[in-house]
Amino acid sequence: QQQVKQSPQSLIVQKGGISIINCAYENTAFDYFPWYQQFPGKGPALLIAIRPDVSEKKEGRFTISFNKSAKQFSLHIMDSQPGDSATYFCAARAGGNYQLIWGAGTKLIIKP
Amino acid sequence: DAGITQSPRHKVTETGTPVTLRCHQTENHRYMYWYRQDPGHGLRLIHYSYGVKDTDKGEVSDGYSVSRSKTEDFLLTLESATSSQTSVYFCAISESVGVGNTIYFGEGSWLTVV
Numbered sequence: 700q701q702q703v704k705q706s707p708q709s710l711i712v713q714k715g716g717i718s719i720i721n722c723a724y725e726n727t728a729f730d731y732f733p734w735y736q737q738f739p740g741k742g743p744a745l746l747i748a749i750r751p752d753v754s755e756k757k758e759g760r761f762t763i764s765f766n767k768s769a770k771q772f773s774l775h776i777m778d779s780q781p782g783d784s785a786t787y788f789c790a791a792r793a794g795g796n797y798q799l800i801w802g803a804g805t806k807l808i809i810k811p
Numbered sequence: 812d813a814g815i816t817q818s819p820r821h822k823v824t825e826t827g828t829p830v831t832l833r834c835h836q837t838e839n840h841r842y843m844y845w846y847r848q849d850p851g852h853g854l855r856l857i858h859y860s861y862g863v864k865d866t867d868k869g870e871v872s873d874g875y876s877v878s879r880s881k882t883e884d885f886l887l888t889l890e891s892a893t894s895s896q897t898s899v900y901f902c903a904i905s906e907s908v909g910v911g912n913t914i915y916f917g918e919g920s921w922l923t924v925v
Contacts, residue, residue: 705853731910742815742901742916743854750910788853796867797908803853 703791705802713810718776720805722789725770731792733799734763734774736785743788747774779809814838815917817902823923830889832920834902836882843885844869844903844914845877854901860885861908892924 704723712718722732733748749756749763749772756763762775776783789802814837824830834843844859846869856869858877866877874896876888889896902917 708851733913740918742903742918744916745913748911792908792910798856798859798869799914801853801855803851 703789703800703802705789705805707805708803709806709808711808711810712779714779714781716779716809718774718779718783718807718809720774720787720789720807721771722773722791722802723769723771724791724800726791726793727770728794729791729800730794732763732765732772733790733792734761735788735790737788737804738785743786746787776807779807781809781811783807784809815902815904815915817900817917817920819920820918821921823925824892826893826924827891830892830922830924832887832900832902832922834885834887834917836885836902836904838904838915839882840904840906840915841882842905842908843879844905845875845885845887846901846903846916847871847898848901848919849898857887857900889922892922894924896922897924898922 706721734746735743736746737743747758747761749765760777765772787805790799793800816835818833845857846854848854855871857875860866860879878886900920903914905912905914
């Protein structure tokens, strides 16, 4: 119930294409869903986040789509660039101690 | 970049020896965290602190202890290191745990237990 399942584990996309990473959860008490981006040798950094009362949030080329009834949310990267190559983590804020539950990560490679 | 410094950044140690990782922040954030990152597991919370001398366990706390004697410092100790504790350890900080709160991560400490 406290898990966040992320897929795919790895993804290769051509430059200019759309990258899509998916996450699913079970706990309907989760109330905040951030995505973090991590470059090799660095710590993760917040990329974009959404609350469950919103179905979509867009920031530049990055969009979160949120489907509350399906308990799924996804990250879309439009016009993917080589500089987007990184590992992406989805997460969900849990009740109780309000800590984030993390997905396993997706390694994204954008081919020039 | 958030003012988070982890030390050491890289360490190789032998099984059974104690190891302490240090995290120092200059942001005066209330919350501090220790995570470990392993392939296929993402980020897993080891321990966190919500104030000086106030700490709580995360999902993978066995074999680890922490201490926070000052707002700016959070120490992670492996009392007797095992090979399963070979990992990348990240310290993180946040002002709160409210909705919309951002967690800021350090650059990681690579620990190898041989």
